[in-house]
Amino acid sequence: MNIFDIMGPVMVGPSSSHTAGAVRIGLITRKLLGRPPVRAELLLHGSFAATGKGHGTDKALVAGLLGMAPDDPDIPRAFPLAERAGMLVRLGSIVLRGAHPNSVLLKVEDERGNTLEVNASSLGGGRVRVNAIDGLDASFTGEYPTLIIRNEDRPGAVAEVSAILSRRQVNIATMQLYRNMRGGLAVMVLESDQDIWQEAIEELRACPGIVRVTYLNMEEDG
Amino acid sequence: MAFTSVEGLLRAAAEMPLWQAVQADDIRDRGADAADSWGQMARLWAAMTESVAQYSPLLRSSSDLVGGEGGLVAEQGGRLCGPFLSAVIATALKTGECNACMRRIVAAPTAGASGVLPAVLLPLQQRDGLSDEAMTQALYVAAGFGQVIASRASISGAEGGCQAEVGSASGMAAAALVHLMGGTPEQMAHACAMALSNILGLVCDPVAGLVEVPCVKRNVMGAMNALSCAEMALCGVKNAIPCDEVIDAMRSVGDSMPAALRETGAGGLAATPTGRRIAEQILGK
Numbered sequence: 001m002n003i004f005d006i007m008g009p010v011m012v013g014p015s016s017s018h019t020a021g022a023v024r025i026g027l028i029t030r031k032l033l034g035r036p037p038v039r040a041e042l043l044l045h046g047s048f049a050a051t052g053k054g055h056g057t058d059k060a061l062v063a064g065l066l067g068m069a070p071d072d073p074d075i076p077r078a079f080p081l082a083e084r085a086g087m088l089v090r091l092g093s094i095v096l097r098g099a100h101p102n103s104v105l106l107k108v109e110d111e112r113g114n115t116l117e118v119n120a121s122s123l124g125g126g127r128v129r130v131n132a133i134d135g136l137d138a139s140f141t142g143e144y145p146t147l148i149i150r151n152e153d154r155p156g157a158v159a160e161v162s163a164i165l166s167r168r169q170v171n172i173a174t175m176q177l178y179r180n181m182r183g184g185l186a187v188m189v190l191e192s193d194q195d196i197w198q199e200a201i202e203e204l205r206a207c208p209g210i211v212r213v214t215y216l217n218m219e220e221d222g
Numbered sequence: 223m224a225f226t227s228v229e230g231l232l233r234a235a236a237e238m239p240l241w242q243a244v245q246a247d248d249i250r251d252r253g254a255d256a257a258d259s260w261g262q263m264a265r266l267w268a269a270m271t272e273s274v275a276q277y278s279p280l281l282r283s284s285s286d287l288v289g290g291e292g293g294l295v296a297e298q299g300g301r302l303c304g305p306f307l308s309a310v311i312a313t314a315l316k317t318g319e320c321n322a323c324m325r326r327i328v329a330a331p332t333a334g335a336s337g338v339l340p341a342v343l344l345p346l347q348q349r350d351g352l353s354d355e356a357m358t359q360a361l362y363v364a365a366g367f368g369q370v371i372a373s374r375a376s377i378s379g380a381e382g383g384c385q386a387e388v389g390s391a392s393g394m395a396a397a398a399l400v401h402l403m404g405g406t407p408e409q410m411a412h413a414c415a416m417a418l419s420n421i422l423g424l425v426c427d428p429v430a431g432l433v434e435v436p437c438v439k440r441n442v443m444g445a446m447n448a449l450s451c452a453e454m455a456l457c458g459v460k461n462a463i464p465c466d467e468v469i470d471a472m473r474s475v476g477d478s479m480p481a482a483l484r485e486t487g488a489g490g491l492a493a494t495p496t497g498r499r500i501a502e503q504i505l506g507k
Contacts, residue, residue, distance in 0.1 A: 001373070002224065003244060003248050003369055006330075006368035006372055006377065007328070007330055007365040008262075008329060009328075010265070010327075010329075011327065011328075011329055011333065013326075013327050014321045014322045014323075014433040015333050016333045019324070050431060053504075054431065054432040054434075054504055055432065055433070056284070076324040125378070126329070
């Protein structure tokens, strides 16, 4: 852990895992959706469900969905602000099998009807991990610029993606592959040390067999 | 590379002031430059100061268990402890209350223990007219010791009980105080070792699982413990067990703690009849 994992972050209380981490999960979900959500269902699991209310976990998740960072003083007012922004919020609880105690399943929809389902956990100290997107396993923290590519599971897909990225001078730090079944839908998660050029992302999107490309950079606004 | 032993920290401090050794390591570790690292730490100090300044005695947590205590001590305290120590008590309560009431604080090392460092640092800065620069250096010292604690033991109550949160904060604060009073790196290590030893075994038993009772007041205990251990170290008092071994003991004590006493809200004060009744009321709300 670096010294700023020990000292800091600056955050709205009361809990780095139940509040700051929850804001971050909401914010990652908004960025993955790519547009402000107009509908959000928050299904809390484990300790999030048991003590989430007293820790403001619900407010924190909504604040993140509204685009707030973990130190935003408006976090306590997230519900009225969501109403003003036209975001419909529904709260519930769920049992996610084998999940970390501080986990949540977020189902969001933007104004165009695009939907996204994110399963994520808060690991402590404000750090988080996304476990699955739209029911497909994935594992990333958002601490690095991250590409999430959903593609048809067929030979050559990985080579094609890495060829495009290497041509565009993007250095891949980590790469993971997941799929729901052979020949079905697959997910590639790539983390990079540097910001990934928009041109590379557009080229990936144009690739046959690639269903959806999502780019997550928590350093960027929006 | 992050520091994984106090011994290593002291070796690095043979070449330069300990705070600077921690900064130099941060620069290497993250590939940051000195100004960037310093700026980030200075902002944390500013945020600690602001969170105490924005305190209001009218704040109440959503459970209504916490609020107003810092104001009471700030107003009436001092008859027994004198102005400095009562300011320490009030500052710990204020920060802990701000945290419980969803105001902005600095996790140091956690949100639950966020009151300890500001509680000892702010009143000392005021009393002795110390510069913000000196306070920022003190945060580097605290972070360096905290890094060793995190790597050898834990700074999470769910893993190691309250000894890992308020205990760690108290050890970090004791070392930072020795720095501010002009003590040696060895004295910082003794102060940290004493502070950790005193809180060894403290369980994490929050009522209703909330960071409120007994967390806010345990910040006061962590701050007062840090002051007395720093004072002892500055007078040449030594800890028989070296700091690294104390931290290792803290880990093994944490590992042997039952889950009920590690932030589950199922044991200790949380499991008392009153603790259970409060939990039922809040969760039924």
